[in-house]
Amino acid sequence: MRERMSAYKLKEWKGNEPLVWVTAYDFTQARLAEQGGVDVILVGDSAGTTVMGYDSTIPVTLNDMVYHARMVRRGAPNTMMVVDLPFLTYTNAEQALANGGRLMQETLADGVKIEGGRRTLAAVDSLIRHDIPVVGHLGLTPQSVHAMGGYRVQARTHDAIQTLIEDAQALAEHGIAALVLEGIPDRVAAHVTEQIPIPTIGIGAGNATDGQVLVFHDCLGLSSRYPKFAKPFANLGEMAIAGLQRYGAEVRARSFPDDSHSYHVTDKEWDAFCHRQ
Numbered sequence: 418m419r420e421r422m423s424a425y426k427l428k429e430w431k432g433n434e435p436l437v438w439v440t441a442y443d444f445t446q447a448r449l450a451e452q453g454g455v456d457v458i459l460v461g462d463s464a465g466t467t468v469m470g471y472d473s474t475i476p477v478t479l480n481d482m483v484y485h486a487r488m489v490r491r492g493a494p495n496t497m498m499v500v501d502l503p504f505l506t507y508t509n510a511e512q513a514l515a516n517g518g519r520l521m522q523e524t525l526a527d528g529v530k531i532e533g534g535r536r537t538l539a540a541v542d543s544l545i546r547h548d549i550p551v552v553g554h555l556g557l558t559p560q561s562v563h564a565m566g567g568y569r570v571q572a573r574t575h576d577a578i579q580t581l582i583e584d585a586q587a588l589a590e591h592g593i594a595a596l597v598l599e600g601i602p603d604r605v606a607a608h609v610t611e612q613i614p615i616p617t618i619g620i621g622a623g624n625a626t627d628g629q630v631l632v633f634h635d636c637l638g639l640s641s642r643y644p645k646f647a648k649p650f651a652n653l654g655e656m657a658i659a660g661l662q663r664y665g666a667e668v669r670a671r672s673f674p675d676d677s678h679s680y681h682v683t684d685k686e687w688d689a690f691c692h693r694q
């Protein structure tokens with residue numbers, strides 16, 4: 418088993434083996450992720466779409482993140498856990514510190530993730546100055562779905578590529594521990610990865626980044642729709658439906674529960690009970 422990752426180690430990781438990140442939202446998913454040997458668990462605000470049934474991450478609250486992250490921490494006590502600060506919870510230095518501090522204290526997170534470039538630097542500085550490790554997130558940033566006009570691949574024009582690179586450099590210079598790059602062309606991600614000294618973690622960003630992150634449900638075949646970049650490495654959804662169908666068939670046929678799944682009372686106690694009547 419690989420040794421436990423930390424924000425400190427993460428920052429120094431550049432040039433080592435690719436990092437494996439996955440999201441998780443509850444105790445069982447976290448336990449599986451830890452047993453599966455991932456380096457970092459991200460409690461993403463993708464909880465909004467994957468487990469809460471919203472069609473974006475916008476409605477997710479800080480209380481939601483605390484609730485999910487506490488479960489994840491209990492399921493994966495030995496894995497680095499990064500928790501998303503959700504929509505509008507880090508609009509200025511004071512707010513970011515109060516909310517980031519709450520995530521660290523109430524969930525025992527190892528760091529927080531925030532979306533956006535240079536406009537988030539006041540939040541980044543305030544968190545890092547108070548020893549809260551920060552992971553950045555650039556490219557397709559789901560909290561900006563309205564501003565982006567939908568979930569579209571970003572950084573496809575030379576101006577947008579330049580902006581992304583300058584944002585990445587600014588975030589790295591201000592001390593973030595790692596940078597998630599989502600939904601950008603592979604060679605843009607490769608270039609950013611070469612330009613900054615901290616690890617880049619890609620999702621829909623090609624395979625030249627320093628690591629990859631996938632949403633738990635996309636990774637294991639539990640989603641109803643898959644983005645182009647997602648690859649299910651197991652078919653848990655199909656297995657679950659087949660299992661539920663077998664369960665239903667056995668209940669209807671009265672073959673479940675059988676003797677081996679039932680509790681018993683001795684003949685002596687049962688006879689004594691019958692003779693009391």
Ligand code: KIV
Binds near residue numbers: 501597
């Ligand atoms: O919320 C999330 O799960 C994320 C990942 C997709 C990177 O931010």
